[in-house]
Amino acid sequence: MREFSLxxxxxxxxxGNLTDIVRRNAAQHPDVAVIGRKVNGTWTDxxxxxxxxxxxxxxxxxxxxxxxxGDRVGLMSRTRYEWTLLDFAIWSAGAVTVPVYETSSPEQVQWIxxxxxxxxxxVELDVHAKAVESVRDRLPGLxxxxxxxxDSPETGAIAELGRAGADVADGTVEERGSLAKADDPATIVYTSGTTGRPKGCVLTHRSFFAECGNIVERxxxxxRTGECSVLLFLPLAHVFGRLVQVAPMMAPIKLGHVPDIKNLTDELASFRPTLILGVPRVFEKVYNSARAKAQADGKGKIFDKAADTAIAYSRALDTPPGPSLGLRLxxxxxxKLVYSKLRAVLGxxxxxxxxxxxPLGERLGHFFRGIGFTVLEGYGLTESCAATTFNPHDRQxxxxxxxxxxxxxVRIADDGEVLLHGEHLFKEYWNNPGATEEALxxxxxxxxxxxxxxxxxxxxITGRKKEIIVTAGGKNVAPAVIEDRIRAHALVAECMVVGDGRPFVGALVTLDEEFIVRWAEDHGKSAKTAADLRDDTELLAAIQQAVEDGNAAVSKAESVRKFRVLGAQFTEESGHLTPSLKLKRNVVAKDYADEIEALYTS
Structure with missing residues (x-):
């Protein structure tokens, strides 16, 4: 057993509670821009x-x-200014926010x-209102x-609430906003539910203070107030999104919102944030898109040399001599040729x-640090109010x-499990004392x-206890290590390693719909869909290269021997991914049982 603390x-x-933040900001920094809001296409402070x-x-x-x-209030919307406004308004009314993913099905809405x-x-849009209305007869307390x-701003939630509360005195909201104490619930965030019904994770005001306060200070x-800014494009129904919302408010620094990541590059260029908080897929897309564009412009070799130089430069920073003179030149x-343009893409x-x-992946981590944009990797769960570990900016x-x-x-148990202790942890699972007792x-x-x-x-982190695969030969395999390496390839959307009770490890692979089109054009293919290209010899060779890169991270007994490219995607709509884009392994295994069987019989 080993443990470490700071x-x-x-x-x-x-x-206190989280409403203290906005009151303090107004008192101490009244004219400082705490939000950048998009109005008619223009960012307004x-x-x-x-x-x-x-x-x-x-x-x-x-x-x-x-x-x-103490009442619970649902909030179902994309990431936008009103989400943050209403979150703090719910707390200021003394209530508890219950976020709902805007992609949730009516059944999921009804459960939460x-x-x-x-x-x-x-709710934000008509589609969300219809989802709630379709199950409202089963929600007698709503x-x-x-x-x-x-259709009209005058009939929207903000205007409607403004009219309804016109006669409520200022003192009433001040009093109501002060009722919740540090150990009272601030929000109930429902976990992704990879193995069953989502559990309501109760996070207190103390959880957020301990989490965000210590992150900001470290x-x-x-x-830096008045200088720094953050652009939030993660879903606010996810606990990581809530961290990105609350921490800037605590600093305070300016916070912007992006509801649709399809326009992320343009939004980064116009908002120009100093700090970005995202998931590895975002940074993988930045790298893969830049490389694909360079190849399309006939500059692929230059980009690859630049990438190798950036990685070598970053690795040299961790050695006593540092980068050599030749490497620095x-x-x-x-x-001038490459890195400055990539930094421009990031704002x-x-x-x-x-x-x-x-996991981000070591190579990608060195690449971004090498181009002058350090990505600090962290780890956390809903139950730890997002990050429970992170790389400090000065000791990465x-x-x-x-x-x-x-x-x-952080403690490592005798069986290798990661155990946590601290004020940032959740209080309980809502209405689920059995699960609470087991987890805590x-x-x-x-x-x-x-x-x-x-x-x-x-x-x-090397894997999850419940996801450990035991092959017929008795070898324990943690799938996350190799899956993350394979998924880093531009052509790969998702990868799921299989092999429990089988003679060797295999994998199911889905193709990235954006890059498969570009790849097909570059290779003169008339077919441009995953279903059409899944048996293409050149494509299989490219995926094999991704698999070999993944295999380099594990022993031979843990390596993927065979893979199958699927003609479909793993999506939230298909039921194979959670709203936070985690694989529902049991659902994939059931729906693709024939494909898995083919790995071992063909």
């Missing part, structure tokens, strides 16, 4: 005092409509709103549904990024998910992840 850098208020005013106006409407202290006992729900975006140079040349002002949700160890959150402890036994949260701690307290 002292807390932030003291959690004894009796919202000051701390104006944001507080809008929060209080919406909170008054909730109070006037009968939302009481019903299990949480929500008395009201705020008294109100407000819609953010309607990474203070990245959270090559680096300077490629910085041009970017200083760093924080990546979580899945690429290939690890960093050191524990200050004020918390002996005062430690049992993550279900397998990992190691080095002598400096840096954590490396």
């Amino acid at each position: 002292p807390a850098l932030y003291e959690v208020p004894a009796d 919202v000051s701390a005092k104006d944001f507080l005013s809008e929060v209080h106006a919406a909170a008054k409407g909730l109070i006037a409509s009968g939302v009481g202290p 709103l019903g299990d949480s006992g929500a008395v009201a729900c705020l 008294a109100h549904v407000w819609q953010i975006e309607t 990474l203070r140079p990245l959270f 090559k680096y300077k040349t490629f910085d 041009g002002r970017g200083e760093a990024a924080i990546s979580g949700g899945a 160890k690429i290939g690890t998910v960093g050191q524990p959150l200050p004020g918390s402890v 036994s002996d005062g430690w949260f049992h993550t279900g992840d397998i990992g190691t701690l080095d002598e400096d307290g840096y954590l490396a």
